[in-house]
Amino acid sequence: MRTGPRPARRDRLLIGVYAAIALGALTAxxxxxxxxxxxxxxxxxxxxxxxxxxxxxxxxxxxxxxxxLLAVVVLMVVEARRLGIRHVWTYPLLSLAVALSVALPLFLIARQYALIRRDAEPRAPS
Structure with a gap:
């Protein structure tokens, strides 16, 4: 069962690239x-x-x-607050426990999904 809007082809490609980078970084x-x-x-x-x-x-x-790492943690917190990404603390923790090169692409995947959700919301007329 799918919830939320379906990502566009461009979004799916970007998410796939981020996932491949995270997997490659984890392995390396x-x-x-x-x-x-x-x-x-x-x-x-x-x-x-x-x-x-x-x-x-x-x-x-x-x-x-x-x-x-310090700059990325600031970016993660700011973007998480702006886009409503929950549990942002897990990404800096993952950076320390696993690797920044793994945590950052995973955060970027979460960010991309948040952007997809935000862009799918109906806008009030201005």
Whole structure:
């Protein structure tokens, strides 16, 4: 049983692209995370963070990701409030627990569905 308006072809394509990115990101990040966790004397979470600052190149990428995460969390909260997306807190949490590259496309899917719902609402005459 379907609820809400049917997404247009363009919307379905965009949602599919976001889903493919999330799946690819999940595979790419967790493949490496599992490799790290299976290595001996990895140091756990602190070792993971430490290794993210192992050299200037790694530190640059780590810092870049941290600041992108902060900007994305602000965007998520603002867009969630504007479009009525519920449970927005799950996306930043997912960013920390899984990966930002997984959580962001999932948020963008939720945002796209919210835009579809908003655009399907009847407008009052101006």
């Amino acid at each position: 990040t967790w493949w490496q995370n599992i490799r790290f966790l299976r290595s001996e004397d990895n140091g756990g979470v602190l070792g993971f963070v430490r290794d993210g600052y192992a050299n200037p190149a790694a530190a640059s990428i780590s810092n870049d990701i941290i600041f992108v």
